[in-house]
Amino acid sequence: xxxxxxxxxxxxxxxxxxxxxxxxxxxxxxxxxxxxxxxxxxxxxxxxxxxxxxxxxxxxxxxxxxxxxxxxxxxxxxxxxxxxxxxxxxxxxxxxxxxxxxxxxxxxxxxxxxxxxxxxxxxxxxxxxxxxxxxxxxxxxxxxxxxxxxxxxxxxxxxxxxxxxxxxxxxxxxxxxxxxxxxxxxxxxxxxxxxxxxxxxxxxxxxxxxxxxx
Numbered sequence: 562x563x564x565x566x567x568x569x570x571x572x573x574x575x576x577x578x579x580x581x582x583x584x585x586x587x588x589x590x591x592x593x594x595x596x597x598x599x600x601x602x603x604x605x606x607x608x609x610x611x612x613x614x615x616x617x618x619x620x621x622x623x624x625x626x627x628x629x630x631x632x633x634x635x636x637x638x639x640x641x642x643x644x645x646x647x648x649x650x651x652x653x654x655x656x657x658x659x660x661x662x663x664x665x666x667x668x669x670x671x672x673x674x675x676x677x678x679x680x681x682x683x684x685x686x687x688x689x690x691x692x693x694x695x696x697x698x699x700x701x702x703x704x705x706x707x708x709x710x711x712x713x714x715x716x717x718x719x720x721x722x723x724x725x726x727x728x729x730x731x732x733x734x735x736x737x738x739x740x741x742x743x744x745x746x747x748x749x750x751x752x753x754x755x756x757x758x759x760x761x762x763x764x765x766x767x768x769x770x771x772x773x774x775x
Contacts (some may be wrong), residue, residue, distance in 0.1 A: 664707060
C-alpha cells in the first residue's frame with residue numbers, strides 16, 4: 562500500500578508533537594524551577610537531613626530532660642495537701658495547725674478560712690489559706706513556726722502581725738498574734754478544657770497540618 566504525501570506529512574507532524582511533549586515533560590519534571598538550581602535543592606535537602614540526624618542523635622538527651630521534669634513534678638505533687646477539694650484541704654490545714662499548736666504549747670484563739678486562689682502561671686495549683694490568732698510565749702511561737710517550716714507538705718506563712726508595746730521601758734509583745742498560713746492543692750482541669758488542649762495539640766501535629774492544607 563502506497564502512502565500518500567499528505568499521510569506522510571501528518572505522520573511526521575505527529576512525531577514532532579510527541580517529541581516536543583516529551584521534552585517539555587522532562588524539563589518540568591527534572592529541572593528546578595522558580596530560579597532555584599538543582600545544586601541549591603540538593604544543598605537544602607542535605608541541610609535538612611543533617612538537622613534530622615542531629616535531633617535523632619540527641620534523643621537520649623531529650624528523654625533525660627523529660628524524665629527529670631516528670632520527677633520534679635512528682636516531688637512537687639508529693640508536697641501538696643491531699644485531695645483536690647479546696648474545702649476539704651482547708652479543713653486539713655486547720656487540723657495540721659492545731660496539732661502543731663498542741664505540741665508547741667500554742668493556743669489558737671481564732672481561726673477562719675480565706676477564699677482559695679489560683680497560683681499565678683499555673684492552671685491546676687490552688688492555694689488555700691487559714692487566718693489564725695495565737696496566744697503563747699515567744700519560745701512557744703518559735704517552736705510553732707519551726708514545725709510549720711519543717712512539715713513534709715509545703716506550708717507558707719504569708720502574714721504575721723505582731724503587736725508590741727513599751728511597758729516600763731521594755732518591749733512587750735501583745736497577744737494574741739495574728740498570722741495567715743497557706744497550703745496548696747492540685748485541682749485537675751475541667752474535662753472540656755483538657756479536651757480543648759488535646760485538640761490543639763493534635764491540630765498542631767504535622768499530620769493535622771497536612772490535613773488542613775488539603
